[in-house]
Amino acid sequence: MPEAEGVLVRPSAEADRAAIRRIYAHHVLHGLGSFEEEPPDLAEMTGRRAGIVGRGLPYLVAEADGVVLGYAYAAPYRARVAYRFTVEDSVYVAPEATGRGLGRLLLAALVRDCEAWGARQMVAVIGDSGNLGSIRLHARAGFREAGTLRAVGLKFGRWVDTVLMQRPLGPGEATLPEG
Secondary structure, three states, rough: OOOOOOOOEEEEEHHHHHHHHHHHHHHHHHOOOOOOOOOOHHHHHHHHHHHHHHHOEEEEEEOOEEEEEEEEEEEOOOOOOOOEEEEEEEEEEHHOOOOOOOOHHHHHHHHHHHHOOOOEEEEEEEEEEOOOHHHHHHHHHHEEEEEEEEEEEEEEOOOEEEEOOOOOOOOHHOOOOOO
């Protein structure tokens, strides 16, 4: 797995669940990247992770000095079979670790692992059109803006947009997948 500036990106483990929940809870309570309003409990987060890992999709963490500082995963974009080669990414970094390049490391590893899995498209559904950090992170990783859904969420007493970004993986739409 990639290692840079003392940060190791690796597959998540059961032992990481509490740290993952802590990071996500912060974003639920203080940010617009997630449209959830109450942080899920540990059992719910455990089930979500198991569903992703059970499909063979990547669920990664970034750690430094044994402390999980961020995580990322890819989930199916939609349930219908026609979407089976498209995944949606999620990247979350602990508030005390922003600005260290962890999002970049996590997203790069996620793209690589999804290509190896056989995905052909990755979609980012970014909460809040003002979330310039996430928009820039994805643009630097080769994503292109596909559109903005205006005022589709209501959080913190205001309407919130969703920005859709997309990037091809591997050969993308240039060829049909085997099988």
